[in-house]
Amino acid sequence: MCGGSRFLDVGPEYNPGLVSLIPRLICAGGSLSGQLFQAMRQSIIDGASDTAAELAQQALAIGVDPLEAVNQGFAAGITFAGDQFGCGQMFLPDLLASAEAMKAAINILEPEMLKRGSQREALGKIILGTARGDIHDIGKNLVATILSASGFQIFDLGTSVTPEEFVAKAKEVDADIVGISALLTTTMAGQKAVIEALDRNGLRPRVKAIIGGAAVTQKWAAEIGADGYSRNAIDALELAKNLMSKVMNKGTAQA
Amino acid sequence: MRPRIQLLTPELIGRILCEAFELLMSPGVRVGSAPVVELLRSAGVEVNDGVARVPEQLVRNCMASAPRDFNLYNRSGEKAVHYGGDDVHFDPGSCCVQMLDPDTLEARPSETRDLVRLIQVTESLPQFAAQSTAVVCNDAPSAIGDLYRLLVVLQHSHKPVVTGSFSAAGLQGMIDLLAADSGSQDNLRKKPRAVFDVCPSPPLNWSEFGSHNLLELARAGVPAEIVSMPLAGGTAPVTLVGSVTQHAAEVLAGITLHQLAGPGSPVVWGGAPAIFDMRTGGAPMGAVETAMLNMACAEVGKHLGLPTHGYLVATDSKFVDAQAGAESARSAMLGALTGINMISGAGMLESLACHSVEKLVIDAESIASAYRLVRGVETRGATLATAMFAQTGLSGEFLKLKETRAHFRQEQHLPSPVIDRSARGSEPPSDAFTRARARVNELVSQYQKPSFPEDVLRKYQSIVEREADRAGVASALSGD
Numbered sequence: 001m002c003g004g005s006r007f008l009d010v011g012p013e014y015n016p017g018l019v020s021l022i023p024r025l026i027c028a029g030g031s032l033s034g035q036l037f038q039a040m041r042q043s044i045i046d047g048a049s050d051t052a053a054e055l056a057q058q059a060l061a062i063g064v065d066p067l068e069a070v071n072q073g074f075a076a077g078i079t080f081a082g083d084q085f086g087c088g089q090m091f092l093p094d095l096l097a098s099a100e101a102m103k104a105a106i107n108i109l110e111p112e113m114l115k116r117g118s119q120r121e122a123l124g125k126i127i128l129g130t131a132r133g134d135i136h137d138i139g140k141n142l143v144a145t146i147l148s149a150s151g152f153q154i155f156d157l158g159t160s161v162t163p164e165e166f167v168a169k170a171k172e173v174d175a176d177i178v179g180i181s182a183l184l185t186t187t188m189a190g191q192k193a194v195i196e197a198l199d200r201n202g203l204r205p206r207v208k209a210i211i212g213g214a215a216v217t218q219k220w221a222a223e224i225g226a227d228g229y230s231r232n233a234i235d236a237l238e239l240a241k242n243l244m245s246k247v248m249n250k251g252t253a254q255a
Numbered sequence: 256m257r258p259r260i261q262l263l264t265p266e267l268i269g270r271i272l273c274e275a276f277e278l279l280m281s282p283g284v285r286v287g288s289a290p291v292v293e294l295l296r297s298a299g300v301e302v303n304d305g306v307a308r309v310p311e312q313l314v315r316n317c318m319a320s321a322p323r324d325f326n327l328y329n330r331s332g333e334k335a336v337h338y339g340g341d342d343v344h345f346d347p348g349s350c351c352v353q354m355l356d357p358d359t360l361e362a363r364p365s366e367t368r369d370l371v372r373l374i375q376v377t378e379s380l381p382q383f384a385a386q387s388t389a390v391v392c393n394d395a396p397s398a399i400g401d402l403y404r405l406l407v408v409l410q411h412s413h414k415p416v417v418t419g420s421f422s423a424a425g426l427q428g429m430i431d432l433l434a435a436d437s438g439s440q441d442n443l444r445k446k447p448r449a450v451f452d453v454c455p456s457p458p459l460n461w462s463e464f465g466s467h468n469l470l471e472l473a474r475a476g477v478p479a480e481i482v483s484m485p486l487a488g489g490t491a492p493v494t495l496v497g498s499v500t501q502h503a504a505e506v507l508a509g510i511t512l513h514q515l516a517g518p519g520s521p522v523v524w525g526g527a528p529a530i531f532d533m534r535t536g537g538a539p540m541g542a543v544e545t546a547m548l549n550m551a552c553a554e555v556g557k558h559l560g561l562p563t564h565g566y567l568v569a570t571d572s573k574f575v576d577a578q579a580g581a582e583s584a585r586s587a588m589l590g591a592l593t594g595i596n597m598i599s600g601a602g603m604l605e606s607l608a609c610h611s612v613e614k615l616v617i618d619a620e621s622i623a624s625a626y627r628l629v630r631g632v633e634t635r636g637a638t639l640a641t642a643m644f645a646q647t648g649l650s651g652e653f654l655k656l657k658e659t660r661a662h663f664r665q666e667q668h669l670p671s672p673v674i675d676r677s678a679r680g681s682e683p684p685s686d687a688f689t690r691a692r693a694r695v696n697e698l699v700s701q702y703q704k705p706s707f708p709e710d711v712l713r714k715y716q717s718i719v720e721r722e723a724d725r726a727g728v729a730s731a732l733s734g735d
């Protein structure tokens with residue numbers, strides 16, 4: 001994906017003003033839904049919340065399946081944005097705008113998806129927080145942004161989170177992964193404490209624990225029995241995806 | 256004439272302060288702890304839902320009680336650092352968690368031996384007026400890591416120390432250790448050897464931990480350095496001037512708390528402002544805009560007549576390479592030209608996460624050059640050149656002149672062998688990193704550890720044991 005243009009080729013310009021024509025065109029076998037999906041993708045890439053919301057509304061108005069609108073339209077945009085960010089073509093403010101636009105679209109489509117019982121499956125549920133006594137949260141927030149933009153459902157507990165709070169939330173939402181950030185050598189012990197608490201409560205190995213932060217090393221991750229660590233947000237995404245495949249395999253193996 | 260550089264006009268500083276005072280009222284400042292809320296309320300400040308609205312008049316009163324300048328003292332009780340006016344000092348960056356291994360070129364968790372090496376080199380270089388608790392010792396129990404670092408520095412150095420604590424609970428032990436070093440709490444107050452960095456959390460948040468330490472330092476009369484770290488675009492407005500304004504508001508709020516708790520206690524208008532890297536979310540300490548932020552923030556502090564501090568001479572590179580050299584030398588010059596009283600950061604790589612003692616000796620050369628620059632173009636003697644020409648005529652024999660011999664040491668900074676100016680000879684030339692390694696080894700081999708009276712060591716021991724007990728770890732008095 002790297003090196004490509006920031007802008008997808010939208011093809012013949014989609015004109016939202018033509019919405020009244022859409023049903024007729026679709027009936028006539030035109031590929032306007034294809035154009036609509038492309039416009040949806042572009043609205044996310046542009047970080048244009050208003051346009052994204054408008055397109056979502058139009059999709060509902062002309063009877064496009066909302067799940068399809070997400071999967072073929074909006075989500076493609078966020079995947080593209082994530083990739084572009086990963087290779088330095090898009091920047092954090094762009095990515096955040098894309099995530100906002102995604103939210104705007106989903107907000108409109110969600111009620112209809114609920115009605116149809118066609119909820120979009122999240123890639124997995126991840127709890128994030130900074131260890132007790134630590135107020136550094138920039139890195140953790142970045143990880144949350146990337147993971148959530150990529151389809152994970154994120155529960156961000158904020159900064160200075162106790163092991164008990166991690167455990168309680170993991171139980172409450174039936175989490176797949178718990179991610180603990182710590183930037184201080186003094187608070188890294190908190191990562192260990194969370195993992196121990198997850199063990200004590202019988203949540204592991206089903207729930208995976210991952211860690212990160214400036215001083216975190218492979219050695220530390222191994223020492224405290226973490227299921228993984230990463231040095232940046234992009235690697236955190238890979239890590240989470242890999243762990244999810246293990247979570248899934250385990251699920252079927254046990255079944 | 257001393258050369259200087261100025262980024263802000265007096266008019267712009269006026270606007271910055273004006274908006275900073277506005278910010279202190281709306282949205283106000285988040286304050287974390289009950290004692291702070293109480294202190295502010297007793298001064299008539301309105302605090303609702305943990306947010307204080309601090310009126311300008313109170314801030315101005317508090318600024319008036321803050322000293323315009325103060326000194327740090329060395330172990331023998333002599334003045335060694337003057338915080339105030341345009342005096343410029345440098346110290347190595349603080350608190351790195353990793354060390355660049357010169358053999359493998361890998362960053363590995365820092366240990367006591369690394370801290371000792373950094374101290375030994377800092378001790379012998381006149382460019383560094385103060386030591387810092389430069390790295391965290393991963394081989395010591397982390398629960399008392401901040402105390403332990405300070406102990407190692409005190410055991411190996413005569414110079415003043417720039418330090419800081421990682422938690423509220425850790426501060427008292429460190430103050431006690433310094434009091435033991437000074438002979439008594441009272442001596443420490445009169446002749447402080449250390450200054451403590453204390454950080455608000457951007458934006459406009461004096462967390463429980465930060466504000467607790469600020470108040471305790473004020474009460475103990477131990478100098479506090481308010482290190483506000485707005486990251487422009489991430490945790491502060493994206494414009495440089497907007498971040499400078501937020502910085503001013505955070506420091507003004509800090510000074511207010513500090514002076515309410517301990518009127519007249521020394522406090523520094525410090526900072527580690529940086530831009531926010533829009534690709535990585537990091538804090539690029541080597542960026543020129545980061546240097547500009549440090550300069551502009553210090554200019555506001557100087558305008559208010561307060562002692563100043565900044566974080567420069569650091570790089571984002573992972574190696575001691577051309578990027579490291581360029582970024583660090585550039586900001587050393589800019590900081591010196593601004594007249595910042597204490598400039599922390601030398602030796603640091605990887606956006607403050609990793610230290611290198613080899614980088615430290617190279618940075619020392621940049622700092623020496625910066626000092627030379629700041630001295631400017633001086634005049635010596637009654638004429639500029641004619642008196643010397645009267646002696647040489649057109650012979651060109653300046654090397655023989657007594658003036659040459661008398662003045663070349665002031666006119667030129669004579670670099671250490673870290674800087675290569677040699678003519679190519681039979682030996683193959685070396686690069687700066689290789690020369691830096693040799694220089695480090697040389698300085699370390701020349702270093703002599705100060706000796707300590709038994710009773711001071713015993714006091715150290717008992718404080719460390721007490722703190723280890725408190726933190727629930729086995730005590731470790733070592734560092735030799």
Ligand code: B12
Pocket residue numbers: 133134135136137138139140142143178179180181182183184185186210211212213214215229230231232233234236239349350351352391419420421452453454455456457464465483484490535536537538605606607608
């Ligand atoms: C910005 C910063 C601050 C800001 C934080 C603002 C905020 N809202 O987060 C402020 C000014 C508040 C601050 C305060 C302090 N800081 Co600070 N800070 C930094 C700095 C310069 C950058 C951190 C950062 O944001 N990096 C950018 C992000 C994007 O990177 P990251 O955090 O590493 O995250 C990435 C990866 O690690 C990974 N990751 C992170 N978390 C997770 C979690 C999971 C699950 C996974 C998979 C991956 C992952 O992905 C992230 C995205 O790429 C670091 C130095 C450094 N280079 O790390 C010091 C640093 C961490 N701080 C340090 C210190 C000492 C402090 C203070 C104690 C200072 C003081 N005396 O008051 C206080 C701490 C207070 C407390 N109790 O927490 C030291 C730590 C020393 C130590 N003992 O460990 C450092 C190393 C700097 C130094 N040399 O002094 N700090």
